[in-house]
Amino acid sequence: MIHKAWIPQIEQRLGLRLSELNGLEGANTLCQAMVSSIPFENLDVLSGVAINDETSHLYQKLILSCRGGVCFELNNLLFELLTHCGYRAYRVAARMFVEGELRDEANHIAIVIELDGCKYIADVGDARAMCQVIPMDGRLGFEHLGITHQIKPIGNDSYQLWLYDDNDDLPRYQFIDEPYQRIDFKDAIAFIEFDERSIFTKQWVVSILQGDTRIALSDEHIARTSSRGKTITPYHPSERSALLAELFGIIPD
Known part of the structure:
Protein backbone atom coordinates (compact mmCIF):
# COMPACT_ATOMS: atom_id res chain seq x y z
CA MET A 1 0.00 0.00 0.00
CA ILE A 2 0.99 3.65 -0.44
CA HIS A 3 1.94 5.30 2.84
CA LYS A 4 0.80 8.85 3.52
CA ALA A 5 4.39 9.99 4.13
CA TRP A 6 5.34 8.94 0.60
CA ILE A 7 2.77 11.08 -1.19
CA PRO A 8 4.76 14.37 -1.50
CA GLN A 9 7.71 12.57 -3.11
CA ILE A 10 5.43 10.58 -5.43
CA GLU A 11 3.57 13.70 -6.53
CA GLN A 12 6.83 15.56 -7.13
CA ARG A 13 8.21 12.69 -9.22
CA LEU A 14 5.04 12.40 -11.31
CA GLY A 15 4.14 16.07 -11.47
CA LEU A 16 0.53 15.66 -10.32
CA ARG A 17 -1.71 15.57 -7.25
CA LEU A 18 -3.04 12.12 -6.41
CA SER A 19 -6.07 13.57 -4.63
CA GLU A 20 -7.28 15.08 -7.92
CA LEU A 21 -7.32 11.80 -9.86
CA ASN A 22 -10.69 10.22 -10.50
CA GLY A 23 -12.65 8.67 -13.33
CA LEU A 24 -11.36 7.89 -16.80
CA GLU A 25 -9.56 11.22 -17.14
CA GLY A 26 -7.71 10.65 -13.87
CA ALA A 27 -6.60 7.17 -14.93
CA ASN A 28 -5.27 8.54 -18.22
CA THR A 29 -3.53 11.39 -16.41
CA LEU A 30 -1.75 8.92 -14.12
CA CYS A 31 -0.65 6.70 -17.01
CA GLN A 32 0.62 9.70 -18.96
CA ALA A 33 2.56 10.96 -15.95
CA MET A 34 4.17 7.60 -15.25
CA VAL A 35 5.41 6.89 -18.79
CA SER A 36 6.69 10.48 -19.02
CA SER A 37 8.46 10.47 -15.63
CA ILE A 38 9.62 6.92 -14.93
CA PRO A 39 11.53 5.10 -17.69
CA PHE A 40 11.13 1.51 -18.68
CA GLU A 41 14.58 0.01 -18.14
CA ASN A 42 16.24 -3.35 -17.58
CA LEU A 43 19.53 -2.29 -15.99
CA ASP A 44 19.03 -4.50 -12.95
CA VAL A 45 18.23 -7.57 -15.06
CA LEU A 46 21.37 -7.02 -17.13
CA SER A 47 23.38 -6.66 -13.91
CA GLY A 48 21.93 -9.79 -12.31
CA VAL A 49 20.07 -7.82 -9.62
CA ALA A 50 16.86 -9.61 -8.65
CA ILE A 51 13.55 -7.87 -9.39
CA ASN A 52 11.84 -6.81 -6.17
CA ASP A 53 8.19 -5.85 -6.70
CA GLU A 54 7.37 -5.08 -3.07
CA THR A 55 5.79 -1.64 -2.77
CA SER A 56 8.35 -0.22 -0.33
CA HIS A 57 11.17 -1.22 -2.67
CA LEU A 58 9.37 0.27 -5.68
CA TYR A 59 8.97 3.52 -3.80
CA GLN A 60 12.68 3.59 -2.99
CA LYS A 61 13.84 2.66 -6.48
CA LEU A 62 11.33 4.32 -8.81
CA ILE A 63 10.52 7.41 -6.76
CA HIS A 84 -4.76 4.48 -3.28
CA CYS A 85 -6.82 6.87 -5.41
CA GLY A 86 -9.95 4.77 -4.96
CA TYR A 87 -10.01 2.90 -8.27
CA ARG A 88 -11.20 -0.69 -8.52
CA ALA A 89 -8.29 -2.47 -10.13
CA TYR A 90 -6.61 -5.85 -10.32
CA ARG A 91 -3.59 -7.46 -11.97
CA VAL A 92 -3.74 -9.84 -14.94
CA ALA A 93 -1.02 -12.05 -16.44
CA ALA A 94 -0.24 -11.75 -20.14
CA ARG A 95 1.70 -13.71 -22.72
CA MET A 96 3.65 -11.63 -25.21
CA PHE A 97 3.76 -12.18 -28.96
CA VAL A 98 7.35 -12.34 -30.21
CA GLU A 99 7.82 -12.21 -33.99
CA GLY A 100 4.19 -13.23 -34.35
CA GLU A 101 4.46 -16.24 -32.04
CA LEU A 102 2.59 -16.33 -28.73
CA ARG A 103 4.72 -17.20 -25.70
CA ASP A 104 3.69 -20.44 -24.04
CA GLU A 105 3.80 -18.89 -20.57
CA ALA A 106 3.00 -15.55 -19.00
CA ASN A 107 5.84 -13.03 -18.94
CA HIS A 108 4.01 -9.73 -18.55
CA ILE A 109 1.68 -7.99 -16.09
CA ALA A 110 -1.09 -5.52 -16.93
CA ILE A 111 -3.77 -3.81 -14.83
CA VAL A 112 -7.55 -3.99 -15.30
CA ILE A 113 -9.53 -0.96 -14.11
CA GLU A 114 -13.30 -1.12 -13.61
CA LEU A 115 -15.05 2.20 -14.31
CA ASP A 116 -18.80 2.80 -14.62
CA GLY A 117 -19.52 -0.80 -15.57
CA CYS A 118 -16.73 -0.94 -18.15
CA LYS A 119 -13.27 -2.51 -17.98
CA TYR A 120 -10.04 -0.98 -19.26
CA ILE A 121 -6.45 -2.14 -19.53
CA ALA A 122 -3.81 0.16 -18.04
CA ASP A 123 -0.20 -0.69 -18.84
CA VAL A 124 2.72 1.63 -18.09
CA GLY A 125 5.11 -1.33 -18.07
CA ASP A 126 5.38 -1.71 -21.83
CA ALA A 127 8.44 -0.19 -23.47
CA ARG A 128 6.13 1.36 -26.10
CA ALA A 129 4.96 3.94 -23.51
CA MET A 130 1.20 3.30 -23.41
CA CYS A 131 -0.02 6.62 -22.06
CA GLN A 132 -3.77 5.96 -21.81
CA VAL A 133 -6.08 3.14 -20.80
CA ILE A 134 -7.77 0.94 -23.42
CA PRO A 135 -11.39 -0.29 -23.29
CA MET A 136 -11.77 -4.08 -23.16
CA ASP A 137 -15.07 -4.20 -25.07
CA GLY A 138 -13.48 -4.17 -28.53
CA ARG A 139 -13.74 -0.45 -29.20
CA LEU A 140 -10.69 1.19 -30.71
CA GLY A 141 -8.50 2.72 -28.04
CA PHE A 142 -6.20 5.71 -28.15
CA GLU A 143 -3.93 6.68 -31.04
CA HIS A 144 -0.40 7.74 -30.19
CA LEU A 145 2.82 8.07 -32.18
CA GLY A 146 1.05 6.72 -35.25
CA ILE A 147 -0.21 3.58 -33.47
CA THR A 148 -3.84 2.82 -32.61
CA HIS A 149 -4.46 0.44 -29.70
CA GLN A 150 -7.30 -2.05 -29.39
CA ILE A 151 -8.20 -4.82 -26.93
CA LYS A 152 -9.96 -7.63 -28.83
CA PRO A 153 -12.18 -10.08 -26.92
CA ILE A 154 -11.41 -13.54 -28.36
CA GLY A 155 -13.70 -15.70 -26.19
CA ASN A 156 -13.51 -17.61 -22.90
CA ASP A 157 -12.60 -14.42 -21.00
CA SER A 158 -9.48 -14.08 -23.17
CA TYR A 159 -8.33 -10.88 -24.84
CA GLN A 160 -5.57 -9.67 -27.13
CA LEU A 161 -3.93 -6.27 -27.37
CA TRP A 162 -3.47 -5.24 -31.01
CA LEU A 163 -1.42 -2.36 -32.41
CA TYR A 164 -2.31 -0.77 -35.75
CA ASP A 165 -0.19 1.59 -37.81
CA ASP A 166 0.09 2.53 -41.48
CA ASN A 167 2.28 -0.47 -42.23
CA ASP A 168 1.04 -3.39 -40.19
CA ASP A 169 -1.41 -4.85 -37.67
CA LEU A 170 0.36 -6.64 -34.85
CA PRO A 171 -0.79 -8.51 -31.74
CA ARG A 172 1.20 -7.37 -28.68
CA TYR A 173 -0.02 -9.77 -25.99
CA GLN A 174 -2.83 -12.05 -24.86
CA PHE A 175 -4.38 -12.41 -21.42
CA ILE A 176 -7.26 -13.97 -19.50
CA ASP A 177 -9.47 -11.67 -17.46
CA GLU A 178 -8.58 -13.35 -14.18
CA PRO A 179 -7.29 -11.46 -11.11
CA TYR A 180 -3.74 -12.25 -10.02
CA GLN A 181 -1.96 -11.41 -6.80
CA ARG A 182 1.54 -9.98 -6.79
CA ILE A 183 3.02 -13.25 -5.58
CA ASP A 184 1.46 -15.11 -8.53
CA PHE A 185 4.02 -13.54 -10.89
CA LYS A 186 7.02 -15.33 -9.37
CA ASP A 187 7.46 -17.62 -12.39
CA ALA A 188 6.86 -14.80 -14.87
CA ILE A 189 9.56 -12.71 -13.19
CA ALA A 190 11.95 -15.66 -13.30
CA PHE A 191 11.24 -15.97 -17.04
CA ILE A 192 12.47 -12.50 -17.89
CA GLU A 193 15.39 -12.74 -15.45
CA PHE A 194 16.75 -16.13 -16.49
CA ASP A 195 15.04 -17.71 -19.50
CA GLU A 196 17.21 -17.92 -22.61
CA ARG A 197 14.30 -16.49 -24.63
CA SER A 198 14.20 -13.28 -22.56
CA ILE A 199 15.52 -10.27 -24.45
CA PHE A 200 16.08 -8.42 -21.18
CA THR A 201 19.14 -10.50 -20.30
CA LYS A 202 20.69 -9.91 -23.73
CA GLN A 203 20.34 -6.24 -24.64
CA TRP A 204 19.68 -2.76 -23.28
CA VAL A 205 16.00 -1.75 -23.31
CA VAL A 206 15.39 1.75 -21.97
CA SER A 207 12.56 4.07 -23.02
CA ILE A 208 10.57 7.08 -21.90
CA LEU A 209 8.00 9.46 -23.35
CA GLN A 210 9.13 13.07 -23.70
CA GLY A 211 6.38 15.31 -25.02
CA ASP A 212 5.20 13.79 -28.28
CA THR A 213 8.34 11.67 -28.73
CA ARG A 214 9.25 8.25 -27.39
CA ILE A 215 12.98 7.94 -26.79
CA ALA A 216 14.47 4.44 -26.67
CA LEU A 217 18.02 3.30 -26.04
CA SER A 218 19.24 -0.06 -27.31
CA ASP A 219 22.72 -1.57 -27.43
CA GLU A 220 23.94 0.59 -30.30
CA HIS A 221 21.59 3.50 -30.97
CA ILE A 222 19.02 5.99 -29.70
CA ALA A 223 15.63 5.84 -31.47
CA ARG A 224 13.28 8.81 -31.37
CA THR A 225 9.73 8.03 -32.51
CA SER A 226 7.01 10.62 -33.06
CA SER A 227 3.94 10.96 -35.25
CA ARG A 228 6.31 12.38 -37.88
CA GLY A 229 8.40 9.21 -38.03
CA LYS A 230 11.51 7.70 -36.46
CA THR A 231 15.13 8.81 -36.33
CA ILE A 232 18.05 6.56 -35.38
CA THR A 233 21.25 7.94 -33.83
CA PRO A 234 24.16 5.55 -33.24
CA TYR A 235 26.28 5.97 -30.11
CA HIS A 236 29.49 4.52 -28.72
CA PRO A 237 29.26 2.32 -25.60
CA SER A 238 31.50 4.79 -23.78
CA GLU A 239 28.67 7.35 -24.11
CA ARG A 240 26.00 5.15 -22.55
CA SER A 241 26.24 6.34 -18.96
CA ALA A 242 26.04 9.98 -20.01
CA LEU A 243 23.05 9.25 -22.27
CA LEU A 244 21.22 7.38 -19.51
CA ALA A 245 21.62 10.40 -17.25
CA GLU A 246 20.84 13.03 -19.90
CA LEU A 247 17.84 11.38 -21.59
CA PHE A 248 16.33 9.23 -18.85
CA GLY A 249 17.55 10.72 -15.58
CA ILE A 250 19.17 7.39 -14.66
CA ILE A 251 22.42 7.38 -12.70
CA PRO A 252 23.63 3.75 -12.74
CA ASP A 253 24.90 2.36 -9.44
Missing part, protein backbone atom coordinates in the same frame (compact mmCIF):
# COMPACT_ATOMS: atom_id res chain seq x y z
CA LEU A 64 13.39 8.29 -4.44
CA SER A 65 16.27 6.94 -6.54
CA CYS A 66 14.75 8.18 -9.82
CA ARG A 67 15.27 4.84 -11.51
CA GLY A 68 12.94 2.98 -13.83
CA GLY A 69 12.04 -0.68 -14.11
CA VAL A 70 10.39 -3.47 -16.04
CA CYS A 71 6.67 -4.28 -16.20
CA PHE A 72 6.51 -6.06 -12.84
CA GLU A 73 7.87 -2.96 -11.14
CA LEU A 74 6.11 -0.23 -13.10
CA ASN A 75 2.67 -1.83 -13.24
CA ASN A 76 2.73 -2.93 -9.61
CA LEU A 77 3.42 0.68 -8.65
CA LEU A 78 0.58 1.74 -10.97
CA PHE A 79 -1.74 -0.75 -9.25
CA GLU A 80 -0.87 0.62 -5.81
CA LEU A 81 -1.39 4.22 -6.95
CA LEU A 82 -4.73 3.40 -8.56
CA THR A 83 -6.06 1.64 -5.48
Whole structure:
Protein backbone atom coordinates (compact mmCIF):
# COMPACT_ATOMS: atom_id res chain seq x y z
CA MET A 1 0.00 0.00 0.00
CA ILE A 2 0.99 3.65 -0.44
CA HIS A 3 1.94 5.30 2.84
CA LYS A 4 0.80 8.85 3.52
CA ALA A 5 4.39 9.99 4.13
CA TRP A 6 5.34 8.94 0.60
CA ILE A 7 2.77 11.08 -1.19
CA PRO A 8 4.76 14.37 -1.50
CA GLN A 9 7.71 12.57 -3.11
CA ILE A 10 5.43 10.58 -5.43
CA GLU A 11 3.57 13.70 -6.53
CA GLN A 12 6.83 15.56 -7.13
CA ARG A 13 8.21 12.69 -9.22
CA LEU A 14 5.04 12.40 -11.31
CA GLY A 15 4.14 16.07 -11.47
CA LEU A 16 0.53 15.66 -10.32
CA ARG A 17 -1.71 15.57 -7.25
CA LEU A 18 -3.04 12.12 -6.41
CA SER A 19 -6.07 13.57 -4.63
CA GLU A 20 -7.28 15.08 -7.92
CA LEU A 21 -7.32 11.80 -9.86
CA ASN A 22 -10.69 10.22 -10.50
CA GLY A 23 -12.65 8.67 -13.33
CA LEU A 24 -11.36 7.89 -16.80
CA GLU A 25 -9.56 11.22 -17.14
CA GLY A 26 -7.71 10.65 -13.87
CA ALA A 27 -6.60 7.17 -14.93
CA ASN A 28 -5.27 8.54 -18.22
CA THR A 29 -3.53 11.39 -16.41
CA LEU A 30 -1.75 8.92 -14.12
CA CYS A 31 -0.65 6.70 -17.01
CA GLN A 32 0.62 9.70 -18.96
CA ALA A 33 2.56 10.96 -15.95
CA MET A 34 4.17 7.60 -15.25
CA VAL A 35 5.41 6.89 -18.79
CA SER A 36 6.69 10.48 -19.02
CA SER A 37 8.46 10.47 -15.63
CA ILE A 38 9.62 6.92 -14.93
CA PRO A 39 11.53 5.10 -17.69
CA PHE A 40 11.13 1.51 -18.68
CA GLU A 41 14.58 0.01 -18.14
CA ASN A 42 16.24 -3.35 -17.58
CA LEU A 43 19.53 -2.29 -15.99
CA ASP A 44 19.03 -4.50 -12.95
CA VAL A 45 18.23 -7.57 -15.06
CA LEU A 46 21.37 -7.02 -17.13
CA SER A 47 23.38 -6.66 -13.91
CA GLY A 48 21.93 -9.79 -12.31
CA VAL A 49 20.07 -7.82 -9.62
CA ALA A 50 16.86 -9.61 -8.65
CA ILE A 51 13.55 -7.87 -9.39
CA ASN A 52 11.84 -6.81 -6.17
CA ASP A 53 8.19 -5.85 -6.70
CA GLU A 54 7.37 -5.08 -3.07
CA THR A 55 5.79 -1.64 -2.77
CA SER A 56 8.35 -0.22 -0.33
CA HIS A 57 11.17 -1.22 -2.67
CA LEU A 58 9.37 0.27 -5.68
CA TYR A 59 8.97 3.52 -3.80
CA GLN A 60 12.68 3.59 -2.99
CA LYS A 61 13.84 2.66 -6.48
CA LEU A 62 11.33 4.32 -8.81
CA ILE A 63 10.52 7.41 -6.76
CA LEU A 64 13.39 8.29 -4.44
CA SER A 65 16.27 6.94 -6.54
CA CYS A 66 14.75 8.18 -9.82
CA ARG A 67 15.27 4.84 -11.51
CA GLY A 68 12.94 2.98 -13.83
CA GLY A 69 12.04 -0.68 -14.11
CA VAL A 70 10.39 -3.47 -16.04
CA CYS A 71 6.67 -4.28 -16.20
CA PHE A 72 6.51 -6.06 -12.84
CA GLU A 73 7.87 -2.96 -11.14
CA LEU A 74 6.11 -0.23 -13.10
CA ASN A 75 2.67 -1.83 -13.24
CA ASN A 76 2.73 -2.93 -9.61
CA LEU A 77 3.42 0.68 -8.65
CA LEU A 78 0.58 1.74 -10.97
CA PHE A 79 -1.74 -0.75 -9.25
CA GLU A 80 -0.87 0.62 -5.81
CA LEU A 81 -1.39 4.22 -6.95
CA LEU A 82 -4.73 3.40 -8.56
CA THR A 83 -6.06 1.64 -5.48
CA HIS A 84 -4.76 4.48 -3.28
CA CYS A 85 -6.82 6.87 -5.41
CA GLY A 86 -9.95 4.77 -4.96
CA TYR A 87 -10.01 2.90 -8.27
CA ARG A 88 -11.20 -0.69 -8.52
CA ALA A 89 -8.29 -2.47 -10.13
CA TYR A 90 -6.61 -5.85 -10.32
CA ARG A 91 -3.59 -7.46 -11.97
CA VAL A 92 -3.74 -9.84 -14.94
CA ALA A 93 -1.02 -12.05 -16.44
CA ALA A 94 -0.24 -11.75 -20.14
CA ARG A 95 1.70 -13.71 -22.72
CA MET A 96 3.65 -11.63 -25.21
CA PHE A 97 3.76 -12.18 -28.96
CA VAL A 98 7.35 -12.34 -30.21
CA GLU A 99 7.82 -12.21 -33.99
CA GLY A 100 4.19 -13.23 -34.35
CA GLU A 101 4.46 -16.24 -32.04
CA LEU A 102 2.59 -16.33 -28.73
CA ARG A 103 4.72 -17.20 -25.70
CA ASP A 104 3.69 -20.44 -24.04
CA GLU A 105 3.80 -18.89 -20.57
CA ALA A 106 3.00 -15.55 -19.00
CA ASN A 107 5.84 -13.03 -18.94
CA HIS A 108 4.01 -9.73 -18.55
CA ILE A 109 1.68 -7.99 -16.09
CA ALA A 110 -1.09 -5.52 -16.93
CA ILE A 111 -3.77 -3.81 -14.83
CA VAL A 112 -7.55 -3.99 -15.30
CA ILE A 113 -9.53 -0.96 -14.11
CA GLU A 114 -13.30 -1.12 -13.61
CA LEU A 115 -15.05 2.20 -14.31
CA ASP A 116 -18.80 2.80 -14.62
CA GLY A 117 -19.52 -0.80 -15.57
CA CYS A 118 -16.73 -0.94 -18.15
CA LYS A 119 -13.27 -2.51 -17.98
CA TYR A 120 -10.04 -0.98 -19.26
CA ILE A 121 -6.45 -2.14 -19.53
CA ALA A 122 -3.81 0.16 -18.04
CA ASP A 123 -0.20 -0.69 -18.84
CA VAL A 124 2.72 1.63 -18.09
CA GLY A 125 5.11 -1.33 -18.07
CA ASP A 126 5.38 -1.71 -21.83
CA ALA A 127 8.44 -0.19 -23.47
CA ARG A 128 6.13 1.36 -26.10
CA ALA A 129 4.96 3.94 -23.51
CA MET A 130 1.20 3.30 -23.41
CA CYS A 131 -0.02 6.62 -22.06
CA GLN A 132 -3.77 5.96 -21.81
CA VAL A 133 -6.08 3.14 -20.80
CA ILE A 134 -7.77 0.94 -23.42
CA PRO A 135 -11.39 -0.29 -23.29
CA MET A 136 -11.77 -4.08 -23.16
CA ASP A 137 -15.07 -4.20 -25.07
CA GLY A 138 -13.48 -4.17 -28.53
CA ARG A 139 -13.74 -0.45 -29.20
CA LEU A 140 -10.69 1.19 -30.71
CA GLY A 141 -8.50 2.72 -28.04
CA PHE A 142 -6.20 5.71 -28.15
CA GLU A 143 -3.93 6.68 -31.04
CA HIS A 144 -0.40 7.74 -30.19
CA LEU A 145 2.82 8.07 -32.18
CA GLY A 146 1.05 6.72 -35.25
CA ILE A 147 -0.21 3.58 -33.47
CA THR A 148 -3.84 2.82 -32.61
CA HIS A 149 -4.46 0.44 -29.70
CA GLN A 150 -7.30 -2.05 -29.39
CA ILE A 151 -8.20 -4.82 -26.93
CA LYS A 152 -9.96 -7.63 -28.83
CA PRO A 153 -12.18 -10.08 -26.92
CA ILE A 154 -11.41 -13.54 -28.36
CA GLY A 155 -13.70 -15.70 -26.19
CA ASN A 156 -13.51 -17.61 -22.90
CA ASP A 157 -12.60 -14.42 -21.00
CA SER A 158 -9.48 -14.08 -23.17
CA TYR A 159 -8.33 -10.88 -24.84
CA GLN A 160 -5.57 -9.67 -27.13
CA LEU A 161 -3.93 -6.27 -27.37
CA TRP A 162 -3.47 -5.24 -31.01
CA LEU A 163 -1.42 -2.36 -32.41
CA TYR A 164 -2.31 -0.77 -35.75
CA ASP A 165 -0.19 1.59 -37.81
CA ASP A 166 0.09 2.53 -41.48
CA ASN A 167 2.28 -0.47 -42.23
CA ASP A 168 1.04 -3.39 -40.19
CA ASP A 169 -1.41 -4.85 -37.67
CA LEU A 170 0.36 -6.64 -34.85
CA PRO A 171 -0.79 -8.51 -31.74
CA ARG A 172 1.20 -7.37 -28.68
CA TYR A 173 -0.02 -9.77 -25.99
CA GLN A 174 -2.83 -12.05 -24.86
CA PHE A 175 -4.38 -12.41 -21.42
CA ILE A 176 -7.26 -13.97 -19.50
CA ASP A 177 -9.47 -11.67 -17.46
CA GLU A 178 -8.58 -13.35 -14.18
CA PRO A 179 -7.29 -11.46 -11.11
CA TYR A 180 -3.74 -12.25 -10.02
CA GLN A 181 -1.96 -11.41 -6.80
CA ARG A 182 1.54 -9.98 -6.79
CA ILE A 183 3.02 -13.25 -5.58
CA ASP A 184 1.46 -15.11 -8.53
CA PHE A 185 4.02 -13.54 -10.89
CA LYS A 186 7.02 -15.33 -9.37
CA ASP A 187 7.46 -17.62 -12.39
CA ALA A 188 6.86 -14.80 -14.87
CA ILE A 189 9.56 -12.71 -13.19
CA ALA A 190 11.95 -15.66 -13.30
CA PHE A 191 11.24 -15.97 -17.04
CA ILE A 192 12.47 -12.50 -17.89
CA GLU A 193 15.39 -12.74 -15.45
CA PHE A 194 16.75 -16.13 -16.49
CA ASP A 195 15.04 -17.71 -19.50
CA GLU A 196 17.21 -17.92 -22.61
CA ARG A 197 14.30 -16.49 -24.63
CA SER A 198 14.20 -13.28 -22.56
CA ILE A 199 15.52 -10.27 -24.45
CA PHE A 200 16.08 -8.42 -21.18
CA THR A 201 19.14 -10.50 -20.30
CA LYS A 202 20.69 -9.91 -23.73
CA GLN A 203 20.34 -6.24 -24.64
CA TRP A 204 19.68 -2.76 -23.28
CA VAL A 205 16.00 -1.75 -23.31
CA VAL A 206 15.39 1.75 -21.97
CA SER A 207 12.56 4.07 -23.02
CA ILE A 208 10.57 7.08 -21.90
CA LEU A 209 8.00 9.46 -23.35
CA GLN A 210 9.13 13.07 -23.70
CA GLY A 211 6.38 15.31 -25.02
CA ASP A 212 5.20 13.79 -28.28
CA THR A 213 8.34 11.67 -28.73
CA ARG A 214 9.25 8.25 -27.39
CA ILE A 215 12.98 7.94 -26.79
CA ALA A 216 14.47 4.44 -26.67
CA LEU A 217 18.02 3.30 -26.04
CA SER A 218 19.24 -0.06 -27.31
CA ASP A 219 22.72 -1.57 -27.43
CA GLU A 220 23.94 0.59 -30.30
CA HIS A 221 21.59 3.50 -30.97
CA ILE A 222 19.02 5.99 -29.70
CA ALA A 223 15.63 5.84 -31.47
CA ARG A 224 13.28 8.81 -31.37
CA THR A 225 9.73 8.03 -32.51
CA SER A 226 7.01 10.62 -33.06
CA SER A 227 3.94 10.96 -35.25
CA ARG A 228 6.31 12.38 -37.88
CA GLY A 229 8.40 9.21 -38.03
CA LYS A 230 11.51 7.70 -36.46
CA THR A 231 15.13 8.81 -36.33
CA ILE A 232 18.05 6.56 -35.38
CA THR A 233 21.25 7.94 -33.83
CA PRO A 234 24.16 5.55 -33.24
CA TYR A 235 26.28 5.97 -30.11
CA HIS A 236 29.49 4.52 -28.72
CA PRO A 237 29.26 2.32 -25.60
CA SER A 238 31.50 4.79 -23.78
CA GLU A 239 28.67 7.35 -24.11
CA ARG A 240 26.00 5.15 -22.55
CA SER A 241 26.24 6.34 -18.96
CA ALA A 242 26.04 9.98 -20.01
CA LEU A 243 23.05 9.25 -22.27
CA LEU A 244 21.22 7.38 -19.51
CA ALA A 245 21.62 10.40 -17.25
CA GLU A 246 20.84 13.03 -19.90
CA LEU A 247 17.84 11.38 -21.59
CA PHE A 248 16.33 9.23 -18.85
CA GLY A 249 17.55 10.72 -15.58
CA ILE A 250 19.17 7.39 -14.66
CA ILE A 251 22.42 7.38 -12.70
CA PRO A 252 23.63 3.75 -12.74
CA ASP A 253 24.90 2.36 -9.44
